Amino acid sequence: MEIRKKQDGEKLEICIEGRLDTNSAPVLQKSMEELLEEPVRELVLDMEGCDYVASSGLRVILCAQKKMNSLSGSMVVRNVPDEVMEVFEMTGFSDILDFA
Amino acid sequence: MSRSKLLIIPDRNRIAEYAGLAEQYRLGFEYNDFFSPGLLEDEEAVERVIEEYLRSDRQPGYCTVHGAFLDITIFSDDPLIYKASDYRVEQSLCIAEKIGAGAVIFHTNYIANFRNAEYRENFVSRNAAYWTEKLSQHPGLSIYVENMFDDTPELLAALGEKMKEHPRFGICFDYAHAHVFGDENHIEEWVKTLAPYIRHVHINDNHCKTDEHLAIGDGNIDWRRFLFYREKYFPEATILLEVKGMDKIKKSMEYLKSLTNIKSITVKAKLTALDELGKMVEEELSGKHCPPGFIRKIMVCVEELFVNITNYAYTSEEGFCRVDMQTAGTENAGYVRITLRDGGVPFNPLEKEDPDISLSAEERQIGGLGILMVKKIMDTVTYEYKDKQNVVTMEKRWQA
Numbered sequence: 001m002e003i004r005k006k007q008d009g010e011k012l013e014i015c016i017e018g019r020l021d022t023n024s025a026p027v028l029q030k031s032m033e034e035l036l037e038e039p040v041r042e043l044v045l046d047m048e049g050c051d052y053v054a055s056s057g058l059r060v061i062l063c064a065q066k067k068m069n070s071l072s073g074s075m076v077v078r079n080v081p082d083e084v085m086e087v088f089e090m091t092g093f094s095d096i097l098d099f100a
Numbered sequence: 101m102s103r104s105k106l107l108i109i110p111d112r113n114r115i116a117e118y119a120g121l122a123e124q125y126r127l128g129f130e131y132n133d134f135f136s137p138g139l140l141e142d143e144e145a146v147e148r149v150i151e152e153y154l155r156s157d158r159q160p161g162y163c164t165v166h167g168a169f170l171d172i173t174i175f176s177d178d179p180l181i182y183k184a185s186d187y188r189v190e191q192s193l194c195i196a197e198k199i200g201a202g203a204v205i206f207h208t209n210y211i212a213n214f215r216n217a218e219y220r221e222n223f224v225s226r227n228a229a230y231w232t233e234k235l236s237q238h239p240g241l242s243i244y245v246e247n248m249f250d251d252t253p254e255l256l257a258a259l260g261e262k263m264k265e266h267p268r269f270g271i272c273f274d275y276a277h278a279h280v281f282g283d284e285n286h287i288e289e290w291v292k293t294l295a296p297y298i299r300h301v302h303i304n305d306n307h308c309k310t311d312e313h314l315a316i317g318d319g320n321i322d323w324r325r326f327l328f329y330r331e332k333y334f335p336e337a338t339i340l341l342e343v344k345g346m347d348k349i350k351k352s353m354e355y356l357k358s359l360t361n362i363k364s365i366t367v368k369a370k371l372t373a374l375d376e377l378g379k380m381v382e383e384e385l386s387g388k389h390c391p392p393g394f395i396r397k398i399m400v401c402v403e404e405l406f407v408n409i410t411n412y413a414y415t416s417e418e419g420f421c422r423v424d425m426q427t428a429g430t431e432n433a434g435y436v437r438i439t440l441r442d443g444g445v446p447f448n449p450l451e452k453e454d455p456d457i458s459l460s461a462e463e464r465q466i467g468g469l470g471i472l473m474v475k476k477i478m479d480t481v482t483y484e485y486k487d488k489q490n491v492v493t494m495e496k497r498w499q500a
Contacts, residue, residue, distance in 0.1 A: 022407045023374055052396050054403050055470035065461045083393040087400070090476040091469050092457025 001050075003031055010041040010073075017049035020057030029060045032067075041073040044100070048079035053087050065097060076100045107164065107340040108349050112152050117346060119158035125353070128162035130205070130340045134195050135168050140188060150198050162202055162338070164300070167192030169207040169248070175226035193238045203242035203300065205272045208259075212251040212281065220255060228262040235268050244300045246272035249281050253293040260297025270299025273334070276306055276313070276342070279321055284308040288329070295333040302342045304352075315348040316341070317355035324359055327428045331435050332497060362426045369410050369419040369442060377402055377423060381438075384425050388434060390498045397477045398436060398496065404470035405440050405449065405492055413444025413490065435497040441489045448483045449492065450475070 001024035006013040012035055020028065036043075043064065053061075061077070068075040078100040080088070088094040107128035110118040121127065133139065133149050140146065153159065168188035176182045189206065196204045210223045231243050247256050256271055263269040271294050278290045303326065305319030306312040316323055330337075341352050363384050367373035378399050385395045402423065409421050419442060426437045454475070455468040474481055478494040485491070 021374065021378075021403060023371055052400065054400050054407075055473060056407070058469055059466045062461060062464055062466065069461060083396055086393075086397075087473065090473060092459075095458070096461040096464070 001027065003028060005031075005035060007035075007038070010039055011044070012036075012038075012040045012042070013044040013046060015046040015049065019052040020050055020060070021052060021054045022056040025054070025056035025060050028057070029063065032060065032064050036064075036067055036071075040068075040071070043068050043073065043075040045075065045077045046079050047077060047081065047084060051081045051083055053084050055091075058087070058091060058093060061093070061097070074098065105336075105338050106353075107162070107338060109340070109342065109344055110153075111344070111346075112149065114346070115153070115156045115158070119156060119160070121346070121349070122160045123158070126160075128160045128164070128338065130164045130166055130342075131199065131201065132166050132344070134192060135166050135170075137168070137170075137188075140168060140191055146191075146195060150195060153199055159200065163200060164203045164205060164244075164338070164340070165192060165196040165199065165201045167196075167204045167206045169209070171209075172206065173209055174230050175210070175223050177222075189234065193234065193241060196241055197238065201241070203244055205244045205246050205300065205302075207246050207248040208250055208256055209248055210250070210255065212249050223255060224258045224262060227259050231263065231269055232266065235266060242268040242270065242299065244270045244272035246274050246302065247277050247281075247294075248274070250277070251282055253278070253282070253290045257293045257297065260294065264297065271297040272300040272302060273298045273337075274302040274342075275326060276302065276304045276311060276321070279308045280306055280311050284320075287325070291329045291333050298334040298337050301330075301334065301337050301339045303339060304342045313343055315343055315355070316352035318351075323356065324428065327356075327359055328433060328435065331428065331437070331495075360426065360428060362424060364422065364424045366420055366422045369406075369414055369421045369444070371407070371410055373421075374403060374406065377406055380423070381425065384427055385436065388427055389432075389500060390434060390436075391500075394496075394498050398438070401474045401477050401494060402438060402440070404474050405494075407470065408449050409440065409442045409444065409490070412447050412449075413442040415445065419444050433497065433499045435495060437493065437495045439491060439493045441491050443489050446485045447490055448485075450481060450483045 001016060001018035001020060004015040065075050075098065077097050080099065107130045109132045110129045112133065122129065172185045172188055173181055174185045174189060192204050235243060245259060250256055260271045273294050278287060282290055303316060305314040305316050305321050307320045312319060341349060343349055343352055363380060365380050367376055381399045381402050382395055385398060406421060413419055422441045424439045428434055449471050452468060454472050455465055478496045481494040483492050
C-alpha cells in the first residue's frame with residue numbers, strides 16, 4: 001500500500017493505493033495520526049487505487065471519522081470501487097461515512 | 101471427494117485386496133452379489149456368500165446392499181407379480197440385516213413410456229405404502245429407491261416427497277442412468293428435482309446411449325459438473341463408484357481426484373504469513389473463471405480468520421495454521437471451500453455476538469467486524485473443535 005497526501009491549507013487529501021489489509025492498516029493509522037496533528041478541517045480520503053479493505057482498514061477509517069468529528073471538521077470518502085463499497089455496506093459504514 | 105462417503109463394489113474372491121483398499125481410503129462396500137436371481141433361488145448358497153464376507157472380518161464401517169431389481173414390481177396390479185416381487189425384496193432386506201448393511205437399494209422399475217395417469221399415480225401411492233411398511237418391519241435399515249429406466253425425475257421425486265417425513269427412506273440417484281434413459285442435456289433438472297430426497301448416488305461413465313458402467317472418465321459424462329452438483333445439491337449423500345474390478349475402481353478414483361483441486365499450506369500463525377496466504381488464494385482462484393471481485397472477497401475472509409488465529413489461538417508458544425483450499429467448477433459456475441486449522445486454545449470465533457452496525461461513528465465499537473464480514477460474504481461458515489484443533493470451514497459458490 002502507498003499513501004499519497006496533498007495539503008492545501010486546512011484541507012488534507014489522502015490517496016490510498018493498494019491493499020488496506022492487516023499489515024498495511026497500522027501504516028495508514030500512523031500517518032493519519034501524524035498528519036492530523038496539523039490543523040485540518042477537511043479530510044478527503046481518495047480510494048480509487050484501493051480495491052481491498054479488511055476489517056483492520058475499516059477501523060482506521062472509523063478512527064479518522066471519529067477524529068474529524070472531534071475536531072468539528074468533515075471527512076469525505078471518494079472514488080470508492082464497487083467491491084470496497086460492498087464492504088462498507090455490509091458493515092454499515094455506508095451509513096456513517098460521507099461519500100463524494 | 102470426501103473419502104469416508106465413497107463406496108465400492110467388493111469382489112468376494114479377492115476380499116483381502118478390496119478390504120485393503122477400503123481401509124486405505126476409508127471406503128464403504130455396496131454388495132452386488134445378492135441381486136442375482138440364480139443366487140436368490142438357492143438359499144444355502146446365499147448363506148454361504150454372507151458367511152464368506154462375514155468371515156473375512158475386514159468389513160468397512162459402512163456397507164449397503166443392492167437389492168433384487170430386474171422384474172421387481174412391488175406396485176403391480178397382478179397379485180402374483182406382487183407376491184414374487186415382495187418375496188425377493190424381503191430376501192434382500194434379510195440379507196442386508198445378516199451382513200450388517202445400513203441400507204438397501206431398489207429400483208423404480210415403472211414403464212417410463214406408459215403414460216397412463218392411473219398407472220403413474222399407483223406407482224407413487226403403492227410404493228409409499230409398501231416401503232413405509234417394510235421400513236417399520238426392518239428398523240435397522242434405510243431403503244433407497246433408484247431411477248432405472250425413468251425418462252424424467254418427476255415420478256421418483258413425487259415418491260420422495262410423499263416419503264419425506266420418513267428419515268430412513270431416500271432416493272438413490274443413478275447419475276449414469278439419468279444420462280442414458282433421461283436426457284443428458286437436462287441433467288441439472290434431474291439434480292434439482294431430486295435434490296431434497298437424495299441420500300445415495302450411483303456413478304459410472306457411459307456415452308449417453310447405453311448403460312456401459314465404464315470407469316469414470318472413459319465416457320462422455322461431464323464429471324466436473326457432477327462434482328459441482330454434488331457440492332451444491334447433495335453434499336451429504338453417500339456415493340457408490342458403481343464399476344466392477346480393481347482396475348476400473350482405481351482408474352475412476354484417480355480421475356475424480358484429478359478433478360478435485362485441493363491445495364494445502366501450513367504457515368506460522370504470525371501476520372508475516374498473510375501475504376503468502378493471500379497469494380495462494382489468488383493463485384488458486386485466478387484462471388478459474390471467477391470474477392476478480394469474488395477472489396478479493398475470499399481473500400478478505402481468509403485474512404480475517406487468519407488474523408483471528410494470530411490474535412487468540414496461541415498465547416505463550418509459537419503456533420501454526422494449516423489452510424486447505426478446495427476448488428471445483430466449470431466456466432459458468434463453481435465453488436470454493438476453505439478450512440483453517442490451528443492447534444491453539446479452543447476458540448469459536450463465530451460465537452461472539454455480531455457488532456451493531458446501525459450505531460453512529462461515535463458509538464461504534466471496533467471489534468467483531470472481520471467475522472461479520474466473513475459471515476456476510478461466505479455462503480456458509482462453520483466451526484468445530486476436533487482432534488485438539490480449532491477448525492473453521494467456509495464455502496462460497498460463484499456463477500458467471
